[in-house]
Amino acid sequence: MGRPSIREKIVEAALDRFHLLGYNACGVQEIVESAGALKGSFYNHFKSKEAMAVEAIERYGQSVGLDILMDETRDPVQRLRDHVDFLVTRLVHHDFERGCLIGSLGNELSHSAPLVREAVERALDQWTELVEKALREAQRDGRLASGLDPARTARFLVNAWQGAVLRMKVVKNREPLDDFLEVTFRSILR
Amino acid sequence: MGRPSIREKIVEAALDRFHLLGYNACGVQEIVESAGALKGSFYNHFKSKEAMAVEAIERYGQSVGLDILMDETRDPVQRLRDHVDFLVTRLVHHDFERGCLIGSLGNELSHSAPLVREAVERALDQWTELVEKALREAQRDGRLASGLDPARTARFLVNAWQGAVLRMKVVKNREPLDDFLEVTFRSILR
Missing domain, CATH: 1.10.10.60 (Homeodomain-like)
Structure with a gap:
């Protein structure tokens, strides 16, 4: 190179x-x-x-650990967990001063910058699709809470994660990230 | 007046x-x-x-339907649901072009504007406290998913809602709001 x-x-x-x-x-x-x-x-x-x-945004999207989600040889619940743990480690490393670039720019610019809005939508869709695949596998193994649709739940989780990161920026500690992990891996996935 | x-x-x-x-x-x-x-x-x-x-932010905080959450004479799950429905109606009314001012400014300014960060933290704490009260009641009635802590779950839900509103601004439709309602009222509350 x-x-x-x-x-x-x-x-x-x-x-x-x-x-x-x-x-x-x-x-x-x-x-x-x-x-x-x-x-x-x-x-x-x-x-x-x-x-x-x-x-x-596109460059940042290559750094959010989607490769961890893509490894379909591994247990689906474990790879979701590992993916989130990877993100948590990075947020801690930055002392909670940086959130998710995708969510931040989506929040700030969706009204005023159509190209950015589209790039954010693509990035979140790609992310959601990989979460959905893992949730479909988890559902086959009986590990997704009953009555939940994998596609809808994938969107919910990606969004809930964005909200957790937002609150983390506000409180400047990892509590919102731990809340996400605890509630998700107790009530939605087992 | x-x-x-x-x-x-x-x-x-x-x-x-x-x-x-x-x-x-x-x-x-x-x-x-x-x-x-x-x-x-x-x-x-x-x-x-x-x-x-x-x-x-303080003025906006008076308009987010916290009075609906405060009415402890009413069923706790129903008042959580009514509170979210109230917020959904307003987001739809604004054609998905406006999210939550509290979350938006928290996202944009937590790093650079300490007074704003504090005001956002206060507003989210007040909101979370009322959700927590309703969740404690729901837990007494056996309607909170087992193993969940009401305080942690309240923070999780307020944050997940912020994330849903963020995604709504990006996709400009109500799907993320419906995802929040469906997953929350299926897996976390019954």
């Missing part, structure tokens, strides 16, 4: 700044400078700030 | 703009003008934009 291109460095810097501060709290110039790129070179690389945010 | 004061009008306008666009996407001047106040009069009324946001 060669050195990252200027373009890649800008996407990385955007991901980092948006993740910590949100989208509207930081400007294109700040991002370009923190990437070590030349002032004014931004539009050589991206059509718009929004287009850059879409790439940041 | 007299006419709303300029100060009240500014808080209302801030609530309206922050609810639709978020905090960093709209400026103090835009809010003051949309309240019909004189340009430049803002700092006669508020110490800062952040202090105004705290008041907007």
Whole structure:
């Protein structure tokens, strides 16, 4: 692998700044400078700030441990648990100052930035689909609470996780994440 | 009741703009003008934009149907259900373009605006406490899934609701709200 291109460095810097501060709290110039790129070179690389945010979301989506969910050789409940544990470890590592970039930008921009809204929708759909597959397997093994539909429950869990991460950012401790784990793995999955 | 004061009008306008666009996407001047106040009069009324946001959150908190949860003469599961139905009706009324101001500002500002973070924490705690009371009653009636702690489950549900509202803003339909209702009232409460 060669050195990252200027373009890649800008996407990385955007991901980092948006993740910590949100989208509207930081400007294109700040991002370009923190990437070590030349002032004014931004539009050589991206059509718009929004287009850059879409790439940041896509890059971030590759880092949320979906590979753990994809490993269908493993027990479905255990791989859901391991996936969440992976995410918890990262949130703790960042001292609860960074949540989920996908959820944060979805929250901030769904009304005003249609390209970002679409990228967030795609990312959440991909995530949900993998959770749904694991829930279908769990259901076959009799480990999904009776009466629950795997597709609906998958959406519910991905959303509940986003809400847990949101509350974590507010309270700045892991209690909301533990609440998610306890309630999910007691009442929805066994 | 007299006419709303300029100060009240500014808080209302801030609530309206922050609810639709978020905090960093709209400026103090835009809010003051949309309240019909004189340009430049803002700092006669508020110490800062952040202090105004705290008041907007407190005002918004009075409109989320907590009175429905407070009515302890009524069946606890039914009043939880009615409370959520009340919120769903309002989200539908706004064509899914506005989520929950408390969650939105918590998500956007927990890192950068400590007074807002505290106001969001207070609002979510108050909400959670009322849900917890209803869950304790439901548990006495044998209607809370076995093995669940009411305090933890109350936090989980308030957070899961925030996540459902976030996804609703992204997909712009009521599916995430229905997912919340179905899974909650099948697996957690009966």
